Amino acid sequence: MNILAIDTSNQVLGVAILKDDQIIGEIVTNLAKNHSVRLMPAIDKLMKEVSMSPEQLDKIVVAKGPGSYTGVRIGLATAKSLAWALNIPIVGISSLEALAYQGRFFNGYICPFFDARRGMVYTGLYKWSEGKLNAVYEETNSLMEDILNKLAEEKKEVLFLSPDISIYKEAIMSNIGEFACVPDGPYHLAKPSHLALAGMERTADPTHTLTPNYLRLAEAEANWMKAQKEKQQNG
Amino acid sequence: MGESIMKKETYILGIETSCDETAVAIVKNGREIISNVVASQIESHKRFGGVVPEIASRHHVEQMTVVLEEAFNASKLSWEDIDAITVTEGPGLVGALLVGVNSAKALAFAKQKPLIGVHHIAGHIYANRLEKEFQFPLLALIVSGGHTELVLMKDHGVYEVIGETRDDAAGEAYDKVARMLKLPYPGGPQIDRLAEVGEENIAFPRAWLEEDSYDFSFSGLKSSVINKIHNAKQREESLKDEDIAASFQASVIDVLTKKTVRAAKEFNVKQVIVAGGVAANRGLRAELEAQFADLAIPLIIPPLKLCTDNAAMIAAAGTIAYEQGRRSDLDLNANASLLLK
Ligand SMILES: [Zn+2]
Numbered sequence: 180m181n182i183l184a185i186d187t188s189n190q191v192l193g194v195a196i197l198k199d200d201q202i203i204g205e206i207v208t209n210l211a212k213n214h215s216v217r218l219m220p221a222i223d224k225l226m227k228e229v230s231m232s233p234e235q236l237d238k239i240v241v242a243k244g245p246g247s248y249t250g251v252r253i254g255l256a257t258a259k260s261l262a263w264a265l266n267i268p269i270v271g272i273s274s275l276e277a278l279a280y281q282g283r284f285f286n287g288y289i290c291p292f293f294d295a296r297r298g299m300v301y302t303g304l305y306k307w308s309e310g311k312l313n314a315v316y317e318e319t320n321s322l323m324e325d326i327l328n329k330l331a332e333e334k335k336e337v338l339f340l341s342p343d344i345s346i347y348k349e350a351i352m353s354n355i356g357e358f359a360c361v362p363d364g365p366y367h368l369a370k371p372s373h374l375a376l377a378g379m380e381r382t383a384d385p386t387h388t389l390t391p392n393y394l395r396l397a398e399a400e401a402n403w404m405k406a407q408k409e410k411q412q413n414g
Numbered sequence: 415m416g417e418s419i420m421k422k423e424t425y426i427l428g429i430e431t432s433c434d435e436t437a438v439a440i441v442k443n444g445r446e447i448i449s450n451v452v453a454s455q456i457e458s459h460k461r462f463g464g465v466v467p468e469i470a471s472r473h474h475v476e477q478m479t480v481v482l483e484e485a486f487n488a489s490k491l492s493w494e495d496i497d498a499i500t501v502t503e504g505p506g507l508v509g510a511l512l513v514g515v516n517s518a519k520a521l522a523f524a525k526q527k528p529l530i531g532v533h534h535i536a537g538h539i540y541a542n543r544l545e546k547e548f549q550f551p552l553l554a555l556i557v558s559g560g561h562t563e564l565v566l567m568k569d570h571g572v573y574e575v576i577g578e579t580r581d582d583a584a585g586e587a588y589d590k591v592a593r594m595l596k597l598p599y600p601g602g603p604q605i606d607r608l609a610e611v612g613e614e615n616i617a618f619p620r621a622w623l624e625e626d627s628y629d630f631s632f633s634g635l636k637s638s639v640i641n642k643i644h645n646a647k648q649r650e651e652s653l654k655d656e657d658i659a660a661s662f663q664a665s666v667i668d669v670l671t672k673k674t675v676r677a678a679k680e681f682n683v684k685q686v687i688v689a690g691g692v693a694a695n696r697g698l699r700a701e702l703e704a705q706f707a708d709l710a711i712p713l714i715i716p717p718l719k720l721c722t723d724n725a726a727m728i729a730a731a732g733t734i735a736y737e738q739g740r741r742s743d744l745d746l747n748a749n750a751s752l753l754l755k
Contacts, residue, residue, distance in 0.1 A: 213747065215512050215515065215516060215747050215748060216745045216747045217745070218516070219516070219519040219520065219523055219744035219745070220743075220744045220745050222523065223523060223744055233523060233524045233525075233526065248468065248471070248509070249471075249509055249512060252471055252472075252474075252475045252509070252512060252513055252516075253512060253516050255475050256474075256475055256478060256512070256513045256514075256516040256517045256520070257516045257517070257519070257520045258520075259475075259478065259479050259517075260478065260479060260482070260516070260517040260518075260520035260521050260524070261520045261523070261524050263479040263482060263483065264493075264520065264521050264524035264525055265524050386479055387479050387480045387483070388476075390475065390476055391472075391475060393472075397466065397468040397469050397472060398468065399462050399466040399468065399469060400466075400469060403461055403462060
């Protein structure tokens with residue numbers, strides 16, 4: 180079983196290859212550089228490095244967001260087209276879930292998040308039990324302030340994981356400092372090898388209908404829906 | 415040399431996602447459409463009164479593999495038959511282009527096929543080769559929502575832009591005037607329809623620019639139409655929408671036709687081709703046909719479904735690039751403002 184995992188949903192560009200139960204190769208960069216230019220060359224390079232040809236792949240796993248709209252689409256367009264052309268299954272994994280794998284051995288709650296600007300974050304709440312990652316809160320696009328208030332009521336240990344941790348570290352510490360666990364450096368970046376692991380056992384998604392996990396309507400659509408609602412209310 | 419004699423037919427896959435159509439096609443020998451699938455998003459964008467880039471990009475990623483599969487199924491070909499993957503590299507909406515470009519790269523890698531980035535306008539020009547073989551030198555007039563250009567071609571795959579718009583594209587002016595007249599989106603065909611029954615009784619300006627220039631400018635005309643409507647409203651004069659449409663369209667067509675005729679004569683072209691969405695405009699077609707019939711220069715205007723964005727045109731232009739040995743690498747990127755050269 181050869182799995183190719185792809186993550187371009189946030190600043191990290193990650194590609195990993197899992198052969199049977201072993202990660203045999205992984206490329207990770209955390210640079211503000213163009214994913215569109217760099218993704219396919221990274222896949223090509225890694226495949227050559229591990230001496231694998233495209234038709235030897237058995238499954239594609241892709242990080243489907245939330246994250247950068249454009250980044251998520253680059254990953255999905257690539258992954259879906261690979262899976263379709265090679266006629267192999269594809270699995271889309273939440274980018275938050277993939278990041279939560281960095282807290283594999285943490286006993287409390289895990290709160291991965293990505294900055295969504297203006298005080299908003301894409302986030303969810305997870306807990307590992309019996310080797311499985313379970314969702315405690317559903318994924319959402321919310322004000323970080325609201326999330327922290329909610330977590331404060333729980334009074335339980337929370338591990339925060341985020342490439343954008345520096346933006347919210349102060350708010351986390353001042354709100355729920357006694358329960359918060361904020362690690363250093365590399366734990367805040369999603370790893371494509373974790374993505375491959377997460378997708379290994381997962382049932383395949385239908386290739387055509389696998390769509391990004393934006394967690395947010397496009398602005399024009401949100402405005403349009405609001406206008407429709409107002410129209411209805413005004414008779 | 416032996417290879418080119420022995421060579422079987424050439425089948426090129428084309429992908430186009432530069433605006434609001436997700437399109438895939440397979441073209442044989444650059445001239446024959448084997449399959450041509452276009453998933454239009456027009457219904458989705460109608461409610462916003464125009465194309466919303468983020469929504470367009472979202473639809474592309476939902477549609478891409480569906481359209482690929484349809485194009486393949488309709489062709490009865492297999493991957494072995496395909497010689498290269500061609501894709502619109504630009505210009506266009508960057509987020510929309512990215513979906514097609516990354517999909518094309520993935521296919522090229524998965525099937526180990528050559529990859530070729532194609533200029534969208536080269537595609538519009540080559541849509542005509544699906545109808546009729548080119549004769550050089552030829553002059554192409556490209557008119558669409560995003561473009562107004564005169565391109566001179568002395569040979570396949572060699573493009574010389576001799577004139578372009580300095581501000582709005584003709585199609586853009588159409589859309590803005592249509593919005594002023596509260597016509598539904600897309601406005602171009604609506605104005606064309608009104609113009610047919612209206613009377614050309616308002617003198618709107620024609621921007622000729624410098625005497626020898628083949629460039630265009632439509633923003634002055636657009637402002638003039640807007641002012642006219644405003645002033646009429648203030649003075650409580652009634653202007654007929656049909657007459658505004660007819661007078662506006664007459665100005666656009668006058669400039670487009672006269673410049674095209676002058677360029678065709680100056681460069682002694684053997685063919686004139688019209689491309690882009692506005693090529694579907696009946697008023698423009700009629701005027702060009704009349705002018706070039708007088709000059710005895712063959713004029714080619716593609717059928718409607720090849721005027722608007724499609725992928726057969728990308729595959730057709732891509733076939734020439736393929737034959738000329740042009741290749742793109744896996745680091746091919748979308749380029750929203752790609753130049754035609
Ligand atoms: Zn076009």
